[in-house]
Amino acid sequence: MASSNDSIKKTILVAFSLCLVCSIFVAAAAVGLKPIQNANKDEDRKRNILSAAGMLQEGKSVDEIFASVETRIVDLQTGEFATAEELQAEGINPDTFDQKVAAKDPGLSVSLSGENDPAGIKRRANFASVYLVKSGDDIERIILPVHGYGLWSTMYGFMALEDDFNTVIGFGFYDQGETPGLGGEVDNPNWKALWKGKEVYNDQGQAIIALAKGGVDSSDPNASHKVDGLSGATLTSRGVTHLVQYWLGKEGFGPFLSHLRSEGVQ
Incomplete structure (x- = not known):
C-alpha cells in the first residue's frame, strides 16, 4: 500500500530539502554581494573622511576627490610614520588596515584601564x-580617526586639522548609538559646525579642547578651546570631551602631531 503524503517522514524530508535550497541561495547571495558591500563600505569611509575635511563637492565623485588624499600609517608608540619594514614585520597592509580589528589583537594593541582609559575604549x-x-x-590638512564611549555606545568619527596641526577644520561621527534628540545630536550639522576654527592645544601643548556645559562663555580665556555641550546629554558630552582629549593627547596622536610641527613630513 502506498505511503501517505502526510507522513512524518515525507514532511521532514520536504522541510529539510527546502532549508537546504534556501541556505544555498542565501550563501550564494552573501558571497556574490560581498564585493559590492565592501565597495560601499569603503566609499562610505572615504565620504566621512572628506566630510570632516570639508572637501565634498557637487559634481565630483567621492573616489575622484579622495584621489588627492594620501593614506599613511602612524606608529602610536613612537609618534612617527611607520616604515615599510615595520609594517611588513607586523603583517600590515596600509591599504586594508583596519584599526578596529587591530585593537582586538593583543599582538597589535595595548590594554587600557582606569585612569589610562578616559575614552573607555x-x-x-x-x-x-x-x-x-x-x-x-x-x-x-590632516584627518585623524577618533573613537570613545558616550552614554550608550562607542562613537567613531574623524577630526580634520589645518596645517598648524592645532586648528580644527571639521569634526563628526559616522557611527554612534546615542539617544536620538539628546546625545544623538552629535550628528546635528549645526553642532558639528561649531567645531570649525577651535584650537586643540594650549600654549603648553596640552590637548584641552572640550565641550562646555551650558554653552561657551565668550569671556572665558579658553573659549577658543571650547564647544557648546549637548543639551540634556551630559554623559555623551563628557564622552566626547574625553575621547578628543585622549586621541589628541600624549597617548594618542599628540606625539605624532608634535613631531609634524617640529620636523615636518618624512
Whole structure:
C-alpha cells in the first residue's frame, strides 16, 4: 500500500530539502554581494573622511576627490610614520588596515584601564591610519580617526586639522548609538559646525579642547578651546570631551602631531 503524503517522514524530508535550497541561495547571495558591500563600505569611509575635511563637492565623485588624499600609517608608540619594514614585520597592509580589528589583537594593541582609559575604549591599536591632503611636500590638512564611549555606545568619527596641526577644520561621527534628540545630536550639522576654527592645544601643548556645559562663555580665556555641550546629554558630552582629549593627547596622536610641527613630513 502506498505511503501517505502526510507522513512524518515525507514532511521532514520536504522541510529539510527546502532549508537546504534556501541556505544555498542565501550563501550564494552573501558571497556574490560581498564585493559590492565592501565597495560601499569603503566609499562610505572615504565620504566621512572628506566630510570632516570639508572637501565634498557637487559634481565630483567621492573616489575622484579622495584621489588627492594620501593614506599613511602612524606608529602610536613612537609618534612617527611607520616604515615599510615595520609594517611588513607586523603583517600590515596600509591599504586594508583596519584599526578596529587591530585593537582586538593583543599582538597589535595595548590594554587600557582606569585612569589610562578616559575614552573607555579598553584597547588601543599600536598603529592608526591618518589621511593627508598635501600641496607638494607640505601638508595642507590632516584627518585623524577618533573613537570613545558616550552614554550608550562607542562613537567613531574623524577630526580634520589645518596645517598648524592645532586648528580644527571639521569634526563628526559616522557611527554612534546615542539617544536620538539628546546625545544623538552629535550628528546635528549645526553642532558639528561649531567645531570649525577651535584650537586643540594650549600654549603648553596640552590637548584641552572640550565641550562646555551650558554653552561657551565668550569671556572665558579658553573659549577658543571650547564647544557648546549637548543639551540634556551630559554623559555623551563628557564622552566626547574625553575621547578628543585622549586621541589628541600624549597617548594618542599628540606625539605624532608634535613631531609634524617640529620636523615636518618624512
